[in-house]
Amino acid sequence: MSTLVQITALPHEIEDRHLLLNRVVQKSNIRKDDISDWRIRKRSIDARKKPVRLNLQIEIWKNGEEKVLIPTFVPQNVTDSKKIAIIGAGPAGLYAALRAVEAGLKPIVFERGKDVRSRRFDLAKINKEQIVNPESNYCFGEGGAGTYSDGKLYTRSKKRGNVLKALEWFVEFGADPDILVDAHPHIGTNKLPKIITAMREAVIEAGGEVHFNAKLTDFKLNKDRIEAIEINAEKWYSFDEVILATGHSARDIFYLLHDKKIKIEAKPFALGVRIEHQQKLIDHIQYHGDDENPYLPPASYSLVEQVEGMGVYSFCMCPGGIIAPCATEQEEVVTNGWSPSKRNNPYSNSGIVVSIEPSDLPNFRPDDPFVCLDFQKEVERKCWEAAGKTQQVPAQRMKDFVEGKVSKDFPRTSYQPGIVSVDLNKVLPDLIARRLRKAFVQFGKKLKGYYTNDAVLHAPESRTSSPVLIPRNPETLEHVQIEGLYPCGEGAGYAGGIISAAIDGINCVDAIAKKYAQV
Incomplete structure (x- = not known):
């Protein structure tokens, strides 16, 4: 069991570990010789007045206390497991896929856009030639809007779910561990493509599937239950559970739902x-x-x-x-x-x-x-x-x-x-x-x-959040009318950034796993 101690420091003092440890000892009354290890657990800037200071939360382990490192991502082999469809490979869809392979479910991800590297050529066309590809742009493609339009990992709402788990998974797949420390963590657009690729490869290695240039074009319903989905207006796939994580700019999905008499607001x-x-x-x-x-x-x-x-x-x-x-x-x-x-x-x-x-x-x-x-x-x-x-x-x-x-x-x-x-x-x-x-x-x-x-x-x-809500049951997370359809993430109106979308993807898979456990 570790101990947490709050201290302050001037910015230049952050690199002086001897000074910081002495400050911890003074604040906690724990003898320096009794401390076996320590680390900065949280760091934030207090710039309300001069001089600017850092607020630090220091985690210390005393002699005899074990420093346990728990694996953050533990996938199962889901090659022959129950299949679930995930529509969209943004933060909500990717984290849903990662959670699925942890939960013993096989995710089949359908992403309308291109893989994260191929997207770059279409982004260059927007910037240099002012040509917009409606299926591959800053909003559509592997990683979603967050991949090439920032990488801030801050959410004001701690009630959505396990924020730490979402951040730890980013570190698991290559992000700087400092995102676990900073009050307003940020990865950076230049680093996200490699991390997103590692996530996808982990899903595939566990037995899941990820399909690009695969656009949802229709649903098939059996009364009030999802039965199948159509991809690219060509091929139908049967699924009992569909996570709809299409992002706030997939306007065609809103029109499709409305045409199918599926409630939106x-x-x-x-x-x-x-x-x-x-x-x-x-x-x-x-x-x-x-x-x-x-x-x-x-x-x-x-x-x-x-x-x-x-x-x-x-x-x-x-x-x-x-x-x-x-x-x-x-x-x-x-x-x-x-x-x-x-x-x-x-x-x-x-x-x-x-x-x-x-x-x-x-x-x-x-x-x-x-x-x-x-x-x-x-x-x-x-x-x-x-x-x-x-x-x-x-x-x-x-x-x-x-x-x-x-x-x-x-x-x-x-x-x-x-x-x-x-x-x-x-x-x-x-x-x-x-x-x-x-x-x-x-x-x-x-x-x-x-x-x-x-x-x-x-x-x-203008794309701060979705202007349309796809309503869902707050307990089962299924659509209020359609069983087996899980509106998810920013596009459905249940997230407002990378981390909240990622957590919502995890929550939707947990709801499916809970449903199967009760069958």
Whole structure:
């Protein structure tokens, strides 16, 4: 049994193990000679005032206490086991497959896009040639949206499931063990492809299957039970259990479910812009001028403001990051952000979005499941048209936007396809633009220097979460109408990032395993 001790340290002290151990001894009253081993268990930055400090949780083992290392991933051979279908190979689908081989179930994964390496060529076409492949892009393909659009591993909700297990599996397959220590862990887009590949290989080695370029195109139902699925409008496969982990941008799945009279609902989501500052500015603001400290990582921020009854907040903040084109169709534009593992790009970007309830929208009808999706699509298309019908995006300097001025020029942007000067007040819906204007002024009061005309808005940031909910039974996790169908992850409305999606994939497999145990 280990002991946990809380201490603080200055950033440069983190590498002085002798000093840290002495501080632990002083805080715990445990003699140094009685300590056989120790490690940093948790680490977070306290930048509320100067000097910036680190909060450290130190785990110590005293003489005679055994330091037990428990395997985190223990697969079974599932070659001849009961089969379950998993639709989608994003975080929810991959973690569902990993959990299935642990639970003695054979996962058959169908991913509409390409494997993680092949996706890179299609991403290059978006950036360089502005050509969108609707089946292989930043959202679709092995690893899902998280693989090539960031790698932040933070979830605010600890009630979803075992966060530590989800993180430990990342380490098992190649992530830096520091993700188990940092308060806001991050892998980095450059490192995720290798990790995702290792996960897939582990599933296949255990007897599971992973199929790429395999798009779900139809369901076959027997009364209120799933019976079979159609892939690529060609071949039918029979399954008793189907985990639907298709992601928040698989709009065709929402339409398919609706056409099959399978219940879906409009769901609250958020929409706004992605803002880009110089990272040096954010460091200077957050670290109170100590922005040249080599022991401090690139700074992040979290902002929220209530404006006219709606929340306006920062989303997917990427220190040292890049803004990426995330459209899934040719006639739309979408932005997102990502960071490499070192977060060493000169730019800082974040979504700044407005919370939207279905009833906030002018075309709202209680029986319309697509009111939020239609609004999202309309904004993405209007931005595409405003920027010249390419993958360039409409843009405006921050103060110019608030003051209603078209920007005459721009600083350099990390958004590779390019930006076009537009008055975003005339492109974005007024309920969004009006609240963003007020929020930016307030954010500038919270972070001195944040409200600057050197910051550039890129529009839109629209894929924050699914605008459609696929309702499920909270106990069995099956669809409220269809037995054997498990809506899962972000696309179904039950997750908001890599870790929460991964945990939801695990939870759905656990529900299936529990169901079989009771048969």
